Amino acid sequence: MAAFLHFLLLLCSFAYNFNTSQSKHTHPQQKGAIFHVTKDLSTLQYITQIHHGSPLQPTNLVIDLGGPFLWLGCPSDSGSSSSRTLISHCSIKCLSANPNTQKSKTSKCETFPENRITQMATQGDLAEDIIALPFVDGSKTEPITAVNSYFLFSCAPKLLLKGLATGARGMLGLGRSRVSVASQIAAAFGSKPQFILCLSSSNGVVLHDNGEYGSYFVSGVSGSLTYTPLVTKVDSPHEYFINLKSIRVNGKQLSLNYKEGLGGIKLSTVVPYSTLESSVYAVFVKAYEQAAVAMNMTRVDSVAPFGLCFGSKNIDGIRVGSRAPVVDLGLQSEMVKWRIHGRSSMVQVSDEVMCLGFLDGGLEQKTSIVLGGHQLEDTLLHFDLGASMLGFSSSTLMDQNTCSDLGLGFGFKDSM
Structure with missing residues (x-):
């Protein structure tokens, strides 16, 4: 800090x-x-x-x-x-x-x-x-x-x-x-x-x-950033990809069987909200809902384009991520993770409703996750192209x- x-x-x-x-x-x-x-x-x-x-x-x-x-x-x-x-x-x-x-x-x-x-x-x-x-x-x-x-x-x-x-x-x-x-x-x-x-x-x-x-x-x-290798994709050589080894919601690892070539993350500024390949999305949303309900969050009707929404009228601290499930993306190893708190995972759509800011990217999405603009906000990213490494700030670094x-x-x- x-x-x-x-x-x-x-x-x-x-x-x-x-x-x-x-x-x-x-x-x-x-x-x-x-x-x-x-x-x-x-x-x-x-x-x-x-x-x-x-x-x-x-x-x-x-x-x-x-x-x-x-x-x-x-x-x-x-x-x-x-x-x-x-x-x-x-x-x-x-x-x-x-x-x-x-x-x-x-x-x-x-x-x-x-x-x-x-x-x-x-x-x-x-x-x-x-x-x-x-x-x-x-x-x-x-x-x-x-x-x-x-x-x-x-x-x-x-x-x-x-x-x-x-x-x-x-x-x-x-x-x-x-x-x-x-x-x-x-x-x-x-x-x-x-x-x-x-x-x-x-x-x-x-x-x-x-x-x-x-x-x-x-x-x-740089001393406060976590670094992970940039991965080159033959069919998308200009874009930025990093490894994905696991997804955890409130510490519980999801059981995922990635399709061949899907185990990765793409970073994008042209996608407003993160998207997940359909089979990954189905498992992720189910786990997130279970974790949210266990935290006394109440599911409400979905608001397009989001598929999972909760009442937020009586929830305090959501803007700093203290009252929503934590998502951890395990990168090249279990020791290196990208943590997404509630302020980055949730979108406030009205005074009384907030929605999970991850969307179904369809069966044709070529990577497991495309991290979109909303999830990249307030994360300091260092693209070291010479070393082919990406540095990203921890949630603690950006809290204040x-x-x-x-x-x-x-x-x-x-x-x-």
Whole structure:
């Protein structure tokens, strides 16, 4: 807890004013990039803002943790930005974005952006343009500075924007690819490939740590995080998976017979609530209901889309998880577990009803559990791509501090 408080104090000590500088070169003096993240309450999507193009224009994007790259709904011509250029299909940049590309019928580099909320995909063109990112200076005393660099992204037809939050013009991919935003920041600034994600129902952040100055962001909390290996799935190489060995509800292990290949967890910011493969969901819901009834919780009629709901009128402390069953996800061993308290497992749908925030993902779901946004909120996640490890905060670490505290510490609402 002391380490996390120290971390917050360090971050909040930065001034809130921004200076903009123009450059196409690397910036080794910069500490790391910072994205402010808010939650759109109508769609439950997580939104960040970048400034891109010439002249710089504010652009809202939906965060896609497993997305392979940034894509934008682009106009048919490049008139909206004088600095935007299309990438040739025979270039190294095209090969980085699409290693399986074949000879194109045109000179443009073809990409295949996907709206992973609606699961609609289409053909797009790889492009490059200026993006201004807020960076912390390595001196630890200078104000946050907005630094301009050229970044690759996919220009997609505007029809792909359907289903995104109002005002969003695309999706910012943080996935495990050479042209994701996370990878491009690391390459451009000569930094270690890693970032911190801290989502909130209000103000969250994504921090891209340089590492050159002793991993300033990470050092404040890494000693308080639990680490587990990231697992690569051949059919979804860009997304983030971790092992799943067991599920316990209030300490009682569930008896599960995983289908071949199902024993895993995927982390997702485009799924609002966690989903379980149908056979896993059936066992889990039954065990959760039994544990809840044993704690004198009263089941009430379900409220869509949730399948299990309880009365909450006379329950105190649910927001800190003290009066609902505890879920433990055993990861690579029984000694390493991801604990989900009531504040993360339950959703308050009215003054008198709360529901279990886990949904039936269907028989076709390829992993046992997809941990969605609600369960990821107020859990500090450290993605160390170089070591292929995920660090996550314990429930104790976040009891008195939320990701909203961290987001508000940067005060981005009046930036740039």
